[in-house]
Amino acid sequence: MELRYGINPQQREATTAPVASGSRPVRVVNGSPSYINLLDALNSWQLVREASRVLGRPAAASFKHVSPAGAAVAGPVDEVTAGLYGVDRDRVGALTSAYLRARDADPKSSYGDFAAVSRPVDAELAELLSRVVCDGVIAPGFAPGTVATLSAKKRGRFLVMEADESFTPPSHEAREVYGVRLTQQRDDLPISPALLDDVVCGALTPAAAEDLLLGLAVLRYTQSNSVCYVRGGATLGIGAGQQSRVDCTRLAGAKTDTWWLRRHPAVRALAFRPGIRRQDRINWQIRFVEGDLTPDERARLSGALSVPAPDLTDEQRGEWLAELTGVAFASDGALPFRDNVDHAHRHGVTSIAEPGGSIRSTDVEDACREHGITLARTGLRLFHH
Known part of the structure; x- marks a missing residue:
């Protein structure tokens, strides 16, 4: 598999090959992955597969720079998350709920994430992914029509990868660093109760x-x-x-x-002007919660709000x-x-x-x-x- 580039764009020559001939854990359905894209895909897929196996529910992860920004299994979507992403919290499907809950753990970091889910992508999740800032997705399959929906994202460059659920990794793994090859037994002890x-x-x-x-x-x-x-x-x-x-x-x-604190009534009451993008609203909520706004940020936040908002006091923070x-x-x-x-x-x-x-x-x-x-x-x- 040819990669777009290595870890950095100046590392132009980058390829990948299966350890065992003809055996690949994933395949590219759409787009062209970079080195980091592939690392995110391989790690996030293993996470959601293991989480789903041990908890018996659909699992999702939002990955950035080879670590999860958030992860979750299917469950209730609260009003804050539902409102931000424009979904009906009482009707949202299990797979979409898992991804929304994973993404909302750290929505600032999840901007431009790589998504992973443990079940085949359905129409509901594909529609959600099509309208959030996300660079790619890995799943064990895709419902009819969902690949077309996803492939239209990012002018056709959205990365869609399919994981092979039947793939069994080798018992040992290796990497090369500065002319030295390191080999170790794979850590395959299962997470269990x-x-x-x-x-x-x-x-x-x-x-x-x-x-x-x-x-x-x-x-x-x-x-x-x-x-x-x-x-x-x-x-x-x-x-x-x-x-x-x-x-x-x-x-x-x-x-x-x-x-x-993003669930605090004062944060939920922030009244943004029409046209303020979702991610900008999220980022302003977080900066408002953090409370150390610079003078420039304070002026820009004021311009983004239709109604002035008083700062959260230390007492309000502590009580909440x-x-x-x-x-x-x-x-x-x-x-x-x-x-x-x-x-x-x-x-x-x-x-x-x-x-x-x-x-x-x-x-x-x-x-x-x-x-x-x-x-x-x-x-x-x-x-x-």
Whole structure:
């Protein structure tokens, strides 16, 4: 398969070939992928396939730069998400609900994403994808007419890829870096409920267990270090690729707060002028929530609104954030210090899954007991690079 270019456009020569002759996990239906497009497609497909398998529901992911911006299984679409994307929340289909919930986790980052779904794309999802800023989609199939709908997007350059559900990957995988080939056994231990059997404190509810399992599936395909916050079958914040785990926890926690604050009545009441694009409305909502507008941003936001909006006060923020609870937190590696638990508690976390095995694991357990957080030790590290 010829690629448009490598990781960067100046890397003009880029190709891909199957490891085993005649055996490909994906095929290009429309468009011409780049190196990163293909990485996004291969990683996101594995994520949604595993999440759907372990939770028994359609799954979706919104990928950017080889990590998910959001992931979710099918479930209720709230009024905020439905309003932004112009769908009837009471009639939206399962597959579309999964993608909407995945995209709404971090809609600023999902601008120009690569979408992945675990079931064949139907007409409803194809219509939604045709009107959002998205660069491509991978799915195990496409309902009649949907490829034509998608292929018309981006002047015919929208990338449509089909995954082969029957494909079995090789037992070992390799990559070459600076003249050195690295080979390792594929990490094929399945994500399963058994990983949550070791509950060292608290009681794990079925809903929390499902959220933690989704979190573990997400982390397996997120650049490490990584953590994620999950609630109701959808990620709220993902922290990826940080050198310090607590920085991942704080970054993902800030995204979780932003997701929740976007539901605040004051944010929902922002009255945008006609003609303001969806993504601009989303970006302004996020900047309004973050509250550190520059003078230029403040002037431009004022121009985008038909009715002036007072800033959210610290008291309003605190009261609203205090209502967020029932959040699950998963970590791809052992929590090295209790500070991760202390920060997670600030963002409504009531259950945690982590491998355990840190020299300060007792401190982590003590922090969970102190905050009333259920702690499950998986014994499984899920680093991904």
